[in-house]
Amino acid sequence: MEIISENKCFDGVQGVYKHTSAVTNCDMTFAVFMPSAAEIGPVPVLWYLSGLTCTHENAMTKAGAQAWAEEAGIALVFPDTSPRGDGVANDDAYDLGQGAGFYVNATQTPWAPHFQMWDYIATELPSVIADNFAVDMDRQAITGHSMGGHGALTLAMGLPGRFKSVSAFSPICHPSASDWGRKQLGAYLGDDQSTWAQHDATLQMQAVGFDGPILIDVGTNDQFLDLLQPEALAAAAAKRRAEFSLNLQKGYDHSYFFVSSFIADHISFHADALYRD
Amino acid sequence: MEIISENKCFDGVQGVYKHTSAVTNCDMTFAVFMPSAAEIGPVPVLWYLSGLTCTHENAMTKAGAQAWAEEAGIALVFPDTSPRGDGVANDDAYDLGQGAGFYVNATQTPWAPHFQMWDYIATELPSVIADNFAVDMDRQAITGHSMGGHGALTLAMGLPGRFKSVSAFSPICHPSASDWGRKQLGAYLGDDQSTWAQHDATLQMQAVGFDGPILIDVGTNDQFLDLLQPEALAAAAAKRRAEFSLNLQKGYDHSYFFVSSFIADHISFHADALYRD
Numbered sequence: 001m002e003i004i005s006e007n008k009c010f011d012g013v014q015g016v017y018k019h020t021s022a023v024t025n026c027d028m029t030f031a032v033f034m035p036s037a038a039e040i041g042p043v044p045v046l047w048y049l050s051g052l053t054c055t056h057e058n059a060m061t062k063a064g065a066q067a068w069a070e071e072a073g074i075a076l077v078f079p080d081t082s083p084r085g086d087g088v089a090n091d092d093a094y095d096l097g098q099g100a101g102f103y104v105n106a107t108q109t110p111w112a113p114h115f116q117m118w119d120y121i122a123t124e125l126p127s128v129i130a131d132n133f134a135v136d137m138d139r140q141a142i143t144g145h146s147m148g149g150h151g152a153l154t155l156a157m158g159l160p161g162r163f164k165s166v167s168a169f170s171p172i173c174h175p176s177a178s179d180w181g182r183k184q185l186g187a188y189l190g191d192d193q194s195t196w197a198q199h200d201a202t203l204q205m206q207a208v209g210f211d212g213p214i215l216i217d218v219g220t221n222d223q224f225l226d227l228l229q230p231e232a233l234a235a236a237a238a239k240r241r242a243e244f245s246l247n248l249q250k251g252y253d254h255s256y257f258f259v260s261s262f263i264a265d266h267i268s269f270h271a272d273a274l275y276r277d
Numbered sequence: 278m279e280i281i282s283e284n285k286c287f288d289g290v291q292g293v294y295k296h297t298s299a300v301t302n303c304d305m306t307f308a309v310f311m312p313s314a315a316e317i318g319p320v321p322v323l324w325y326l327s328g329l330t331c332t333h334e335n336a337m338t339k340a341g342a343q344a345w346a347e348e349a350g351i352a353l354v355f356p357d358t359s360p361r362g363d364g365v366a367n368d369d370a371y372d373l374g375q376g377a378g379f380y381v382n383a384t385q386t387p388w389a390p391h392f393q394m395w396d397y398i399a400t401e402l403p404s405v406i407a408d409n410f411a412v413d414m415d416r417q418a419i420t421g422h423s424m425g426g427h428g429a430l431t432l433a434m435g436l437p438g439r440f441k442s443v444s445a446f447s448p449i450c451h452p453s454a455s456d457w458g459r460k461q462l463g464a465y466l467g468d469d470q471s472t473w474a475q476h477d478a479t480l481q482m483q484a485v486g487f488d489g490p491i492l493i494d495v496g497t498n499d500q501f502l503d504l505l506q507p508e509a510l511a512a513a514a515a516k517r518r519a520e521f522s523l524n525l526q527k528g529y530d531h532s533y534f535f536v537s538s539f540i541a542d543h544i545s546f547h548a549d550a551l552y553r554d
Contacts, residue, residue: 246511
């Protein structure tokens with residue numbers, strides 16, 4: 001693991017790091033915020049998965065999360081959203097290929113050799129984090145924005161016991177029924193839609209649910225609300241009688257101005273779950 | 278208006294009053310909490326509509342609302358849930374007739390002469406409150422529990438501009454598709470379901486919506502969750518892009534132990550809306 005940069009930030013350290021991934025077969029960059037509490041002992045971890053076109057950098061610089069993570073004594077991990085580089089397949093569209101990994105393990109040509117983001121987030125990067133930072137991997141939570149909200153929800157439900165809590169800003173809630181989803185799941189996983197189900201938060205809520213609290217915030221002026229379909233996830237959560245909160249926040253859109261307005265609520269929500277035991 | 282009782286409570290006054298209603302053609306009892314702030318000037322009003330089998334008394338004694346209403350400087354009004362008395366029609370079932378007015382104006386025999394709860398809550402009782410208490414009727418909000426949550430939501434949407442905010446605990450959200458609703462709307466309003474629509478919060482959300490914030494809390498262990506259908510209202514709110522929060526609260530049931538656990542949140546929510554201007 002190579003240190004790209006480390007900056008003091010709210011008494012903690014905001015770092016950017018690079019490593020060679022055996023899962024995505026390329027170099028991967030990620031960011032970690034370590035609160036000052038980590039100088040005393042291992043701290044809980046909150047994963048933040050980003051949306052379409054983002055790298056490790058967007059949330060690190062625009063979400064305003066570090067102040068609250070310092071206060072709560074929680075580490076933040078900001079992974080990249082896809083493999084990258086000249087040798088990695090891509091597409092001219094913003095919503096497929098590099099910057100648009102959708103947190104799945106691709107099985108289809110030309111994506112399969114590198115686009116293994118599920119395993120990268122679920123297995124490889126956690127090992128790197130556990131080996132290099134003062135974190136308590138028995139206390140993890142996960143959040144994300146848009147495509148990253150989709151990733152947070154599906155990883156939380158797909159890895160039972162891993163995360164104490166899950167939240168999302170403006171998540172893609174039902175990708176197998178959305179233009180943000182059908183194209184990408186088809187490209188990465190093929191036409192057999194039975195392989196898509198584990199990557200659809202609404203279908204996962206119907207099938208397996210989540211053993212912990214769930215918090216979703218979406219802006220009522222979100223220009224992509226029809227693509228996100230939070231109502232489908234809310235219906236599945238109510239049917240399952242899950243511990244679930246959906247807030248439709250008046251006047252907010254899909255941007256990081258929305259994320260930053262509610263990041264304190266989300267970190268407080270996760271802190272409650274992470275420090276419950 | 279006759280004073281039945283007045284008790285000092287959290288520096289304010291909890292009163293119970295009786296008047297002869299020209300709308301329901303019988304004596305009606307109601308309760309009002311006036312915070313100490315009303316000694317200085319008119320205060321905003323939060324209406325609390327109760328559920329099946331309740332009178333004016335249940336929420337007054339079990340919701341724990343007065344502490345927070347005093348702190349926020351908001352008056353509370355607790356109406357009865359139906360006309361009552363020997364001359365008033367009734368049914369052996371707990372969910373029809375006395376204690377089960379469903380906040381509609383009945384058009385059918387034998388209910389029509391007395392069961393005019395919509396007009397009673399929308400028109401007559403507000404006049405009594407405005408004439409007898411130091412309240413600011415330009416700042417009103419409404420909440421309720423179960424059948425009263427149904428009443429709060431449908432009155433809020435049916436009286437545009439009246440209420441700044443609406444909330445509900447465990448509300449009946451889609452009565453025209455529920456066993457808590459079809460029986461009563463049929464009995465009171467007849468078989469023509471076009472007359473039911475204005476008394477169905479989900480259908481009203483689809484048709485007209487609400488110009489203000491909406492907060493719904495429901496317990497995941499609510500024994501009546503299948504009858505309440507909060508997911509139907511959430512779907513309609515999301516489609517409309519309404520300002521709307523739904524919290525499925527883990528482990529709570531349908532009782533006043535649930536209401537009392539979250540009443541502080543609801544009064545704080547309404548205080549934000551009532552003091553916004």
